[in-house]
Amino acid sequence: xxxxxxxxxxxxxxxxxxxxxxxxxxxxxxxxxxxxxxxxxxxxxxxxxxxxxxxxxxxxxxxxxxxxxxxxxxxxxxxxxxxxxxxxxxxxxxxxxxxxxxxxxxxxxxxxxxxxxxxxxxxxxxxxxxxxxxxxxxxxxxxxxxxxxxxxxxxxxxxxxxxxxxxxxxxxxxxxxxxxxxxxxxxxxxxxxxxxxxxxxxxxxxxxxxxxxxxxxxxxxxxxxxxxxxxxxxxxxxxxxxxxxxxxxxxxxxxxxxxxxxxxxxxxxxxxxxxxxxxxxxxxxxxxxxxxxxxxxxxxxxxxxxxxxxxxxxxxxxxxxxxxxxxxxxxxxxxxxxxxxxxxxxxxxxxxxxxxxxxxxxxxxxxxxxxx
Numbered sequence: 001x002x003x004x005x006x007x008x009x010x011x012x013x014x015x016x017x018x019x020x021x022x023x024x025x026x027x028x029x030x031x032x033x034x035x036x037x038x039x040x041x042x043x044x045x046x047x048x049x050x051x052x053x054x055x056x057x058x059x060x061x062x063x064x065x066x067x068x069x070x071x072x073x074x075x076x077x078x079x080x081x082x083x084x085x086x087x088x089x090x091x092x093x094x095x096x097x098x099x100x101x102x103x104x105x106x107x108x109x110x111x112x113x114x115x116x117x118x119x120x121x122x123x124x125x126x127x128x129x130x131x132x133x134x135x136x137x138x139x140x141x142x143x144x145x146x147x148x149x150x151x152x153x154x155x156x157x158x159x160x161x162x163x164x165x166x167x168x169x170x171x172x173x174x175x176x177x178x179x180x181x182x183x184x185x186x187x188x189x190x191x192x193x194x195x196x197x198x199x200x201x202x203x204x205x206x207x208x209x210x211x212x213x214x215x216x217x218x219x220x221x222x223x224x225x226x227x228x229x230x231x232x233x234x235x236x237x238x239x240x241x242x243x244x245x246x247x248x249x250x251x252x253x254x255x256x257x258x259x260x261x262x263x264x265x266x267x268x269x270x271x272x273x274x275x276x277x278x279x280x281x282x283x284x285x286x287x288x289x290x291x292x293x294x295x296x297x298x299x300x301x302x303x304x305x306x307x308x309x310x311x312x313x314x315x316x317x318x319x320x321x322x323x324x325x326x327x328x329x330x331x332x333x334x335x336x337x338x339x340x341x342x343x344x345x346x347x348x349x350x351x352x353x354x355x356x357x358x359x360x361x362x363x364x365x366x367x368x369x370x371x372x
Contacts, residue, residue: 083159095244232258
């Protein structure tokens with residue numbers, strides 16, 4: 001099928017990335033966004049590109065994340081050439097820190113299975129970890145070093161992707177999408193504030209709001225908002241070179257002395273409050289990892305919604321009816337998965353064979369309990 005007109009519901013990094021690839025392939029694309037493009041989860045993240053640090057074990061999801069991480073250097077350079085925006089891609093590495101014996105044993109097993117896959121990972125004792133990061137807490141017993149996990153400034157990434165999509169000719173429209181329009185068993189467009197916009201294909205990339213789009217084929221509880229509260233601190237000079245993480249959260253140092261710290265994980269619906277309890281938990285984690293940040297001023301706090309799914313995997317590719325495609329449910333890995341999602345979903349929309357098997361990420365995959 002030759003797709004010429006595509007509507008993308010959602011103007012975050014997923015929607016803009018998919019639109020960029022579709023426009024580059026010759027399709028006409030309209031991006032629908034109810035507010036400012038990229039103002040939700042895309043802007044509220046920390047920008048870690050951390051498939052190894054986040055991994056629970058080998059499998060299709062880790063493979064997808066690793067592929068996407070591998071695309072990032074060229075992706076960042078492409079965006080710079082298209083827009084002039086440097087997204088601050090930094091090959092900094094990540095230390096995942098243990099403060100007790102149980103956490104140390106877990107890190108040891110993680111390093112072993114990842115090295116068995118040929119990935120770079122190293123278990124360090126506390127002294128070795130502090131040689132890499134002298135400001136790391138003296139209470140740290142051990143750390144897993146993942147040198148190939150990196151970071152990007154997600155707010156700059158949002159800006160660059162929005163500009164890139166516009167630069168290649170994607171049209172942006174604001175409004176409330178009432179639902180996907182179906183005719184004769186296929187998706188033929190969307191209802192935007194009462195106006196029917198017709199298209200050959202509709203891509204739902206609305207993040208935590210995807211299940212609220214009527215006719216999108218996403219069940220009400222399949223994609224839910226998980227609130228994540230965040231804090232930004234400011235230091236005169238950067239105290240850390242690498243991202244620090246623990247079981248409680250993460251500390252992401254920017255080159256300009258900013259430090260992004262987070263995050264809570266709260267299934268509280270669409271309540272975007274920043275709470276005293278949430279901030280207290282984050283600050284406790286920050287000071288446990290790096291006590292020298294105690295004197296750093298807090299310059300910003302915020303909360304965002306990550307699109308949560310039961311099995312922590314996104315929905316990618318074809319939807320339940322012809323003409324409907326999904327790109328949602330990326331949970332904690334939205335920034336990481338932006339380049340591979342853009343590539344694969346564009347391929348699916350254009351009727352091409354995808355370069356990654358999307359069966360594990362289908363809308364109708366087996367529930368988590370059924371796979372146990």
